[in-house]
Amino acid sequence: MTIPVSLVINGKTQAFDVGAHHVVADVLRERFGLTGCKVGCDQGVCGACTVLVDGAPVTGCATFMFAVDGREVTTIEGLGLDGALSPVQQAFLAAGAFQCGFCTAGMILSVTALLLRDRDPDEATIRQWLAGNICRCTGYNAIVEAVRRAARQVAEAS
Amino acid sequence: MSAVASTSHEGFAEFRKKVTGGGVYAFDICVDRMLHGKLLRSPHAHARIRSIDLRAALQIPGVVSIITGEDLRDLPDPYYGVGLRDQPVIAMDRVRYAGDVVAAVTAVDEQTAFRATQAIMVDYEPLPALMSVAAALAPGAPLIFEEPTRGGSPVLGAGSGFRIDPAPNVLYEYSFAYGDADHWLGAADQVFTDTFDISRINHYHLEPYVNVAWWSGSRVEMWSCNQDPFVLRADISRIFGMPVNDVRIHTPLIGGGFGGKSYCKMEPLLALMARKAGAPVRLALSMDESLLTLVKHPASLTLTTGLDAHGRLLARRARIDLDGGAYCDASTLVAIKTGFRIGGPYAWKAIDSCARVIRTTTVPSGSFRGFGGTQASWASERQMDMIARRRGEYPLALRRRNLLKVGQPFAPNDSGMDCDLAAGLDQLVAQMPPAARKSGRGMGFAIGIKDAGGTGNHAQAQVRLNQRGDVMVSAAAVDIGQGGPAAMCAIATQALGRPFGSATYAAVDTEHTPPDNGTHVSCATTITGLAVEAAALDARAQLLAFGAARLGCAAADLELEGWSLRHGAELHPLEPMIRSYYGGVGWEFAGRGSFKEPYNPATPMGARNVSWMPCWSGAEVEVDGETGQVAVLRLVVGADAGRALDLGACHGQIEGAAAQAFAQAMFEELRYQGESPANATPLTYRVPRAADMPAAFSSFVAEHGLGAGPGGLKGIGEAGMVGIAAAIANAIEDACGASLTRIPFTPERVLEALDAQSSNICAASK
Known part of the structure; x- marks a missing residue:
């Protein structure tokens, strides 16, 4: 069974048919080549495949494609403009908030969503918000520092 | 000099890819006609395999081929392990833990391969499980291996000893002694005996084990998440009985490993799957399977x-x-x-x-x-x-x-505390x-x-310096998150006096990359780093010799200053000098370097x-x-x-x-x-x-x-x-x-x- 869907992916409207069992991560990777969306655990636990749906983080491996019909999906490739990094990407780069990089896209998208909701999150808020994103490499300090940097940068820019 | 500023994350292109989703991992590799693998694992901790019935699985549309222990028969040495080799590429007549791989299906997609694994009928004869050290050592415990273990001990020296298969269900025993412990414990004022236990943990690297392999004629090529490309090349060469130059391993970015992706694991099995299927095959384990791997x-x-x-x-x-x-x-x-x-x-x-x-x-x-x-x-x-x-x-x-104290050896004849x-x-x-x-x-x-x-580690490296002063560093230290390539580029540019941003790290590919023993045991910055430094100094020496020949002076009279040569009061820009001599697309001064810590018994x-x-x-x-x-x-x-x-x-x-x-x-x-x-x-x-x-x-x-x-x-x-x-x-x-x-x-x-x-x-x- 296929289902027609129409949605905005990284600012561009896309209309196509999907299988009822197709999940967002597979469609983004295989149909649209958006391989920045990494699949770690494939069970909605690790958060590596996090993408934004209407600005809210969801796990791409555990979300059916038909469920995002009519919505706006943002992946890591959709952040930043004309090759420039978004403030969160820039902050992750400057703070060295990644090692292997496999969780990084999901982490950056989660933080982007956090800063849309709370422009000045305290440390406890940051750490709680990141509960959905596992990083096995860094021990998280550099990531928390990157979130603070990004928050400062967003505050200065506005 | 601010080493921190000069080697910052912003300055390194590979790092930028990690925040834009542009980094390529083995997980992302996709080749034409690529098939997909799934593995069937044993539910038993210990059992004999009486028979495996593949008929139903092979009838599923989209299933291409299935590997079982039968397929190992024509491999000259179908076992792997470090020093001692006891792990078959796939279970042969016996499974030895819940999770042991029994069959490997290749199909047009993962869903079909998965369905086929579920259709395979394995007839097991359960054997007593030995779930703890105490159970394995109990008198009369069944043997997990009946045959003597293949292979030998890793290199050791004075004061160290080993025994292979010293007792039932004991694989290996290492002993280390210096001084007279009996005497000193007897002479001690106080003696304390305590026992400590430590638990079992898994690496939980976020990128699963993932490899893509295909054959062209007698050669096999693989994109691998393995952190030891040359170790893997040697293992596949030995297992299949083929020259190392017929095995080509590409290592892109690795999504975490922590040791879990060192040495050979399921890669030879994948090579076998791809050979039997006659097509490229991708085998990506699930994280559940990673937890059952090591x-x-x-x-x-x-x-x-x-x-x-x-x-x-x-x-x-x-x-x-x-x-x-x-x-x-x-x-x-x-x-x-x-x-x-x-x-x-x-x-x-x-x-x-x-x-x-x-x-x-x-x-x-x-x-x-x-x-x-x-x-x-x-x-x-x-x-x-x-x-x-x-x-x-x-x-x-x-x-x-x-x-x-500083300089005091950790053990007799060993290096001093550094x-x-x-x-x-x-x-x-x-x-x-x-x-x-x-x-x-x-x-x-x-x-x-x-x-x-x-132990006795070695590495080789190449550093290429072109007419613009751009640097290409080639070594086998892989990026597993530690920033190895950035460190190699920092070492090379420091030795050359070039800016950090002028260096690029070449893709790791066993067909082109100078070998090392693997990116593990915290050796890359030291061992591979020394090889890279030597290669950079070699390239620099070639550059100075070139300049000396053009200027009619001794190389020792020249200093590299920016991208110019200083000869006394004169400053000679290098790019025009190199271009005017070589013409064409320019030139590379290709330096080679190596390091070997010698064996010392x-x-x-x-x-x-x-x-x-x-x-x-x-x-x-x-x-x-x-x-x-x-x-x-x-x-x-x-x-x-x-x-x-x-x-x-x-x-x-x-x-x-x-x-x-x-x-x-x-x-x-x-x-x-x-x-x-x-x-x-x-x-x-x-x-x-x-x-x-x-x-x-x-x-x-x-x-x-x-x-x-x-x-x-x-x-x-x-x-x-x-x-x-x-x-x-x-x-x-x-x-x-x-x-x-x-x-x-x-x-x-x-x-x-x-x-x-x-x-x-x-x-x-x-």
Whole structure:
């Protein structure tokens, strides 16, 4: 069974048919080549495949494609403009908030969503918000520092 | 010079890819006509395979081929393992743990391959499971292997000994001794014997095991997540009986490994699948399967330690049992390193240690960040505190009295200590503000240690310098998150006097890349770094010789200044000089470099250890005496980078390792229930999340400048792993008197230890 869907992916409207069992991560990777969306655990636990749906983080491996019909999906490739990094990407780069990089896209998208909701999150808020994103490499300090940097940068820019 | 600014993350193109989604991992590799593999795993811990019926599975549309043990018959050497080779590429007549691979399906897509695995009928004859070291060693226990083990021991030297298959279900035994332990323990003023246990954990790297392979004629090509491309090439070559040059391995970015992706695992099986299918095949394991592929060795360590009347350490005897699981993997090395490192960072008159690897019908144990060092340091540094308390002295005083001094060899004929252990301890203590003395609060310290850089290790490198002064560094150090390529580029550009941003790290491809022994044992910055430095200096010498010939002077009269040559008062821009001579597309000065630590049979490891990796660890805890809950309030961890190329990266390595050690100490564990793991799923196997970390968690990077690498640097990748558990347990005892000797420190164990303590006090007061 296929289902027609129409949605905005990284600012561009896309209309196509999907299988009822197709999940967002597979469609983004295989149909649209958006391989920045990494699949770690494939069970909605690790958060590596996090993408934004209407600005809210969801796990791409555990979300059916038909469920995002009519919505706006943002992946890591959709952040930043004309090759420039978004403030969160820039902050992750400057703070060295990644090692292997496999969780990084999901982490950056989660933080982007956090800063849309709370422009000045305290440390406890940051750490709680990141509960959905596992990083096995860094021990998280550099990531928390990157979130603070990004928050400062967003505050200065506005 | 600001090494930090010059090698910052912003300046390195590969790093930028990691924040834009542009980084390519083996996970992302997709080739034309690519098929997909799925594996069927044994539900039994131990069973004989009577038969496998593939008929139903092969009839499923889209299934291309299936591999079973039958397919190994024409392979000349279908086993792998480090030194000792006992793990078949796929189960042959027997399965030895729940998770052992029994059949491998290749199909048009993963769903079809998965369905086919479920349609395979395996007739098992269950055999008795041996789920613990005690069960495996029990008299009359069935043998997990009936035949003698193939292969031999890794290289060893004076003071070390080994036995292969020394007893039923014992794979390997390593012994290490110097001095007369009997004499010194007999002469000791005090002797203490304690036993310590450490648990089983998994790497939980986020990128699963993933490889893509295909054959063209007699050659096989593979995109691999393996962190040791040349080791993998050698294994596939041996297993298939083909020249190494017919095996080509590409290693893109690796999404975490921590030892789990070292040495050969399922890659030869994939090569076999691709050969039988006659097409490219991608095999991506699920994370559940990663949990069934490799773990860190659980162990039990009994230490007998003697001191003289002044509190000086005299001798230690250690008897160590490592649970190796079903197959060898890197167990030989882990036994060697646990036995060798058991003395910790102290001076001794005598050491007598013996580490055995016992086979059990559980997930194979193997390489995991800091292996051997984690197990040995846990037991050694925990016992140091227990001894100090029994002697009624401050644990740090006992440590300070016995620490190895700078230059003092760790063992006879080995290299000297290449850092100031006491200075590092002072730096640690300075970062642990004395807490308000409060009931239930306490502080603990530990100095974990391991050697680093491997045994007799070698690496080769090439550095190409073009007419514009751009640098291309080619070496086999892979990027597994540690920033290895950035470090190699920093070393090359520092040696050349070029800006960091002028360097590019070439893709790792065994067909073009100069070889090394693998990106593990914290060797890349030191060993491969020395090869890169030599290659850069070679390229520089070629450039100066070229300039000297053009200018009609001696190379020694020339200085490289920016991208010009200075000859006395004259400055000659290089690009026009090179272009005018070579024309065309320009020219590359291609420098070659290498490093080899020579074998030396007079040393215990068979070669001098290249560097030493201490882990200064401090913990402050609060223990709830009612519930046994432990809160780690502060964790400070430090390591010596010798010279930091990128301070941020060093902090990241230390803290990342410490986070893994913290989780192992507090809650993380792969548990068995009966014959199968109870929590081998991503959800139930709990790793730390951001909010799980201690409220105050920090690291420091010592730069003692004594490392063997370029400019005094050395590796630190594993350091953070090896001191944390003991520091936390020592803090728990300081807080409430509960003396813990088993990891993890669950509330039940804390309460049990508190009960034991109060009954001791009652007994003492009677």
